[in-house]
Amino acid sequence: MAVEKIRLFEFARERWPLTVRVLPTNGFPSFASKPNLYDLYRAIEAACEPGGEWTAEDEWTGLANWSFHQALWSLAEQSSAERIVYRDEISFEMFDARMRANLLDDCWIAERQEYEDSPLRFH
Template structure:
């Protein structure tokens, strides 16, 4: 698969619920979400598990879903009570999370190079 960042973002965004109800709270974590964002992430991850051998596309799917989850959480952490829409996650936010994850550990060197080279 030739990686295209924007298409990866769009495919990832489409897996998430349109809206999540956010309620700030004291402590860690600093918000409650309905549905729970971790549960949504885990369900998406389970739905994307390959039935055959693991492929590079499967790896990108997992990386992208985690980055989208992180971006949603960043928005939720500073939100008032109400609806958080998946469309609030911009490509720029997603891209920043992807880069932070790929540059966070040298085990992602090959993926980092491919991601940087993709349109």
């Protein structure tokens, strides 16, 4: 099963709020956010849980949600002052880099090859 990378990115992006307010902290993590990024991720994951048996599409959805979360988190960490992070600041390239990094684990060998072989868009 080939995946359409751009579609996967667009669907993941649509699940996130348009903006997240980021406030730097002196602790770990180095920021606080409103709403909380991890709580948002957990809610998105819960909303995407299949009603029955997991399918390959469900696996791709979960991986895409996590990759988008990581990209947003990375932007939030870079903030040295209070700011609004917009979900549209996450480019496909940022998302794709996270997807590829997540697929490096040996448990994802088949999926990694599938992702590498898949087009950006189906024609």
